[in-house]
Amino acid sequence: MPIYEYACSACGKAFEYLARTLADKPAKCPSCGAKKLSKQLSAFAKPAPMVRGGCGSCPSEAACPAAGAPKSGCGCAGACGGH
Ligand SMILES: [Zn+2]
Known part of the structure; x- marks a missing residue:
């Protein structure tokens, strides 16, 4: 289900709305x-940006042994399972 972003014209509040159908839209702010x-x-329709830190393939920086290591590229030698 797509998530759309709406902004209120009255107060300027921006919020996300999970549309259940194509015609679904928030009723009010x-x-x-x-x-x-x-x-x-x-x-939100775009792919999420890669996790910063680590090798970019690990689920999180904390899960990547290479996180914080001063190396170019991944450097975790497949230990993170994301390769
Ligand atoms: Zn509003």
Whole structure:
């Protein structure tokens, strides 16, 4: 299910909305209750940015033995299981 980003025209509150169908949209601003909402270009449709630190293939920096190591590239020699 796509997540869309809306912004309230009344208070400027930006919020994410999980659309269950293509026609689904938020009824009102979750902050002030205004119904004037504008759909924003969603950044959530893009793939999530790679985890910073580590080798970029590990689920998290903490899971990568190479995290913090002053090496170029991965450097974890497959120990993280992400290769
Ligand atoms: Zn609002």
